Amino acid sequence: MPSDQARIALKCSNIHRYLGQGEGRVHVLKGVSFEAHPGQVYAIVGPSGCGKSTLLYLLGLLDRQDDGDIWIDERKMSDRSDAERTAARGEHIGFVFQFHFLMQEFTALENVMMPMRKLGRLSPRDMEERARHLLDSVGLGDKAHRLGNQLSGGEQQRVAIARALANQPAIILADEPTGNLDVKNSGMVFDLLTKLAKENGQAVILVTHNPDIANRCDTIRPMRDGVFI
Amino acid sequence: MSPNLRIAFRFLTAKKRAMLMSLSCIVLGVGLFVVTQATTSGFEEFFIKTILGTNGAIRIEDKIQFTIRSMAAGGWGSKYEIKTKEGRKYIEGIEEPKLVIDAVRRFPNVAGVSEVLHGAVIMRSSFKTESVRVYGINLDDHERVSDIRRQIVRGNIADFQGAITGSLVGLEMAQRMQLEVGDTYQLEVGGQVRRYKVTAIYETGVSDIDRVRVYLNMGEARSLLMKPTGASFIQVGLIDKDRAREDAKRMTEVLQHNTKSWQEREKTWLDVFYALRISSAITVSVFTLIAGLAMFNTLAMIVMEKTKEIAILRSMGYTREDISRIFLWQATIVLAIGTVTGWILGAAITFGVSRTPINIRGIFAADTFIVSWSIWHYVAATVTAVLMVMLASLVPARRAARLEPGDVIRGTAQ
Numbered sequence: 001m002p003s004d005q006a007r008i009a010l011k012c013s014n015i016h017r018y019l020g021q022g023e024g025r026v027h028v029l030k031g032v033s034f035e036a037h038p039g040q041v042y043a044i045v046g047p048s049g050c051g052k053s054t055l056l057y058l059l060g061l062l063d064r065q066d067d068g069d070i071w072i073d074e075r076k077m078s079d080r081s082d083a084e085r086t087a088a089r090g091e092h093i094g095f096v097f098q099f100h101f102l103m104q105e106f107t108a109l110e111n112v113m114m115p116m117r118k119l120g121r122l123s124p125r126d127m128e129e130r131a132r133h134l135l136d137s138v139g140l141g142d143k144a145h146r147l148g149n150q151l152s153g154g155e156q157q158r159v160a161i162a163r164a165l166a167n168q169p170a171i172i173l174a175d176e177p178t179g180n181l182d183v184k185n186s187g188m189v190f191d192l193l194t195k196l197a198k199e200n201g202q203a204v205i206l207v208t209h210n211p212d213i214a215n216r217c218d219t220i221r222p223m224r225d226g227v228f229i
Numbered sequence: 230m231s232p233n234l235r236i237a238f239r240f241l242t243a244k245k246r247a248m249l250m251s252l253s254c255i256v257l258g259v260g261l262f263v264v265t266q267a268t269t270s271g272f273e274e275f276f277i278k279t280i281l282g283t284n285g286a287i288r289i290e291d292k293i294q295f296t297i298r299s300m301a302a303g304g305w306g307s308k309y310e311i312k313t314k315e316g317r318k319y320i321e322g323i324e325e326p327k328l329v330i331d332a333v334r335r336f337p338n339v340a341g342v343s344e345v346l347h348g349a350v351i352m353r354s355s356f357k358t359e360s361v362r363v364y365g366i367n368l369d370d371h372e373r374v375s376d377i378r379r380q381i382v383r384g385n386i387a388d389f390q391g392a393i394t395g396s397l398v399g400l401e402m403a404q405r406m407q408l409e410v411g412d413t414y415q416l417e418v419g420g421q422v423r424r425y426k427v428t429a430i431y432e433t434g435v436s437d438i439d440r441v442r443v444y445l446n447m448g449e450a451r452s453l454l455m456k457p458t459g460a461s462f463i464q465v466g467l468i469d470k471d472r473a474r475e476d477a478k479r480m481t482e483v484l485q486h487n488t489k490s491w492q493e494r495e496k497t498w499l500d501v502f503y504a505l506r507i508s509s510a511i512t513v514s515v516f517t518l519i520a521g522l523a524m525f526n527t528l529a530m531i532v533m534e535k536t537k538e539i540a541i542l543r544s545m546g547y548t549r550e551d552i553s554r555i556f557l558w559q560a561t562i563v564l565a566i567g568t569v570t571g572w573i574l575g576a577a578i579t580f581g582v583s584r585t586p587i588n589i590r591g592i593f594a595a596d597t598f599i600v601s602w603s604i605w606h607y608v609a610a611t612v613t614a615v616l617m618v619m620l621a622s623l624v625p626a627r628r629a630a631r632l633e634p635g636d637v638i639r640g641t642a643q
Binding site: 053054057058060062063082083086087089090091093095097099101103104105106114115117118119163167175 | 232235236239240242243537538540541542543544545546547548549551633634635636638639
């Protein structure tokens with residue numbers, strides 16, 4: 001049985017991705033390879049337009065690569081059907097985005113329960129219990145019944161973290177999770193994300209422009225012009 | 230509650246005004262569809278009831294005689310002949326009514342048979358002289374093939390039974406001739422004049438009947454019209470009126486008499502009612518069409534506004550089918566509420582309309598709007614609404630399902 005450090009939670013090899021069409025077609029990712037291990041926090045950094053977010057969406061199976069392969073928990077997912085990739089996303093991957101993307105018509109508690117309801121592993125009572133526990137973990141236990149638009153930006157991002165952790169995924173992908181927050185909230189959100197992920201042995205891959213945040217990660221992978229440097 | 234339904238419900242409440250618009254259109258569409266069908270069907274059914282109650286389900290008249298042409302087959306003087314049916318000719322009336330009636334009674338769907346003898350006479354009252362038609366009937370038989378007892382508006386039909394000089398006079402005729410129950414008048418035909426008493430006055434609502442028909446007992450009619458045998462026609466009542474067409478066809482073949490079902494006799498009016506029912510359904514379906522368009526518009530707006538939410542749902546493991554279902558659920562919820570409310574509105578208006586006074590005479594007699602209470606009007610209204618709204622909802626639902634989460638998030642983030 002390999003240790004967590006030896007196990008590979010996510011891997012991609014020789015990824016190519018083009019965006020746009022015709023004369024506007026751009027070769028965004030030019031043969032990128034990457035590995036993420038459980039319990040490790042990775043920062044992908046680089047200038048705007050270098051392909052960081054594009055790579056993150058490919059790793060999260062939200063987009064399809066033009067060439068190359070992606071494995072999640074040692075299962076090759078790059079050539080699977082949309083339904084299989086969607087199921088894998090629900091089970092193995094949690095997302096945190098820059099703009100929170102909370103469902104504004106739902107309370108914080110309901111937002112956190114939403115991925116669990118889809119996966120359907122837990123009973124409704126257990127789902128609610130876990131959602132409350134996660135909201136407590138991000139310090140929002142007393143605001144569980146507030147609607148998304150009744151929370152501040154920092155609070156919304158903390159709910160988004162709780163939601164990303166809801167199904168206990170092996171991988172957390174975060175696209176500029178602190179990009180829309182002030183310094184104080186940025187630090188708090190990053191600390192929360194990494195602390196909870198490490199406690200649960202999850203691999204965290206985050207894209208950031210913030211050097212302070214990047215420097216606090218276990219591994220920094222700088223990118224430029226569609227390749228890791 | 231399924232996650233998709235839960236999300237659909239919340240998305241709906243976020244667009245209250247637009248959804249209320251779609252809902253109102255569905256309510257109006259379903260409600261008015263029910264009302265128009267109830268009223269047009271009501272009048273149609275009442276018209277059918279009237280014609281069955283006056284002229285019966287089937288009428289057998291004029292004997293058919295085929296004309297035969299013979300040709301010599303082997304040249305001039307040949308013994309061989311070929312006989313072919315050349316055409317058909319109708320001999321007025323029924324020569325042997327008893328034989329025909331016996332044969333008709335053997336048809337399983339026959340509920341009653343009445344022989345009728347009629348002829349033109351002159352009616353004279355103290356005030357006026359009019360041309361009318363005498364109808365000789367056997368009351369017991371005729372009651373089995375018509376609603377004559379129910380159509381009596383003044384006097385007592387029991388007094389007519391066996392009364393030699395008794396008669397039943399139409400309301401319109403009685404008014405024109407200024408006759409009341411108990412009054413007498415004269416009928417004149419072929420140089421003989423006889424006096425009769427108005428035993429009762431009937432009203433069918435059909436002007437052509439109420440204005441000209443005088444019912445006499447058969448024996449007296451035979452004597453007055455000097456027709457000791459035969460009948461003008463035989464009126465047949467059926468157990469299942471909707472089988473009249475098939476029964477009439479078989480009777481024509483078996484009896485060799487011209488036999489007409491009520492559908493054939495009243496084809497013109499029935500076609501008018503049918504056309505009216507279809508045209509009103511089409512007109513009212515415009516509301517449902519607008520409901521479909523409103524639903525399309527609302528869902529398309531929600532899809533545009535909720536692209537982020539759709540992307541995040543996809544990132545959480547919600548499939549394309551889930552996304553599609555979330556939007557179809559929204560349409561279904563509005564459709565269900567709208568349809569049920571539309572039923573209630575339709576039933577309430579139908580009830581109100583049925584109490585509205587109206588005076589119709591001519592093809593039937595109605596003092597209030599005639600409505601028909603049929604579950605099928607509600608089913609038809611629902612099917613129309615479901616088709617229009619769900620078809621209109623498919624396009625935005627499919628569009629939502631086709632959204633690529635990566636594209637949406639990339640677009641939002643930039």
